[in-house]
Amino acid sequence: MTPDWLIVGAGFTGCVLAERLAAAGKRVTLVDRRPHLGGNAYDALDAHGVLIHPYGPHIFHTQSQAVWDYLSRFTTWRPYEHRVLAEVDGRLIPLPFNLTALRACFPGSDLEDRLLVRFGAGARVPILKLREEPDFAELAEWIYQRVFLPYTLKQWGVGPEELDPGVTGRVPVVLSEDDRYFPDRFQAMPAQGYTAMFERMVAGIDVRLGVDFLAGGLAYDRLVFTGPIDAYFGFKHGHLPYRSLNFAHEHRDVEWVQPVAVVNFPQAPAITRRTEFKHLTGQVAPGTSLCLETPLAHEDGVTEPYYPLAAPGPRAMLARYREEAAAVAPRVMFAGRLADYQYYNMDQVVARALTLAASL
Secondary structure, eight states: OOOSEEEEOOSHHHHHHHHHHHHTTOOEEEEESSSSSSGGGOOEEOTTSOEEOTTSOOOEEESOHHHHHHHTTTOOEEEOOOOEEEEETTEEEEESOOHHHHHHHSTTOSHHHHHHHHHOTTOEEOHHHHTTOGGGHHHHHHHIIIIIHHHHHHHHSSOGGGSOHHHHTTSOEESSSOOOSOOOSEEEEETTOHHHHHHHHTTTSEEEESOOGGGOOOOOSEEEEOSOHHHHTTTTTOOOOEEEEEEEEEEESSSOSSSSSEEEOTTSSSOOEEEEHHHHHOOOOSSEEEEEEEEEEOOTTTSOOOEEOOSSTTHHHHHHHHHHHHHHTTTEEEOSHHHHTOOOOHHHHHHHHHHHHHHO
16 A cells, blocks of 8 residues: 655654654655664663664753653653764863863963853853954964864865854853763653664554665655755766775773773874773673774765754755755655755754644
């Protein structure tokens, strides 16, 4: 029987939409070309019995009560506040750069007092804004050259000035001792993991994994596509630029390797960060599993697209694809990080899917 809705992609967007539409009485089929649920948020036990995130760390955080309440229907939570350290000039400092880092890197200076007078306690100052302040030019340049610039060049393949402000503002200079990576009201990890949460979300729904929609042969009345929008239209206007990642997983027969879940390496030649998963999950195990990330340009058919390149360059091409999308609506809808070509956090993806489901 042809479903009312075919949803392509079983990540956050697809699973939320499938659950909401099925709850409204629609016949839903959810497909994904990968052999698992969850998209990039998929987690699983590795060969050593450690719960890992094969596609890099996913830490849930949100300010939205509605998003929190919705996901709480499908999981209990393990309280977790994410903290990140960066290895800079041979020492580990908190990231975002805060007053603790300032005191460690500039002992005895009056920078802290002057920053607090200028911006106020608790301010979160984007590094590009700080660079515009003549009184703090030396500090801003120190942070920019050692932390922000090298990491950005590796992660995005372009300089900070070429990125949208929403990206460059994600890691500000924080004028407090708060060393949490996120300031959000709700911060936690699904107690049994993301995959278990997705399994509960789509229980009873027709789910088909290892199925490539773009290969053809799937019937539907209406469609939501969550993959790359340019791929749906056969790249007729060209390839939108995405960034990809290489993940190198390893296991060590020691209890712990690093003091926090994620250590960033802005000054290293290629890698950006290393994740130790037991910090995230709270799992107790004698050994520990880690993941090293190396960013690279996305090449269609060779690498996975993970991040839309949040820069002005692709806007004209994206506008043409959005015109194509408008022409096939409302029978075909597009949603998600790759389909919307937006750098969403997980909670933003859920909010987008909930809003779209309500409208449908």
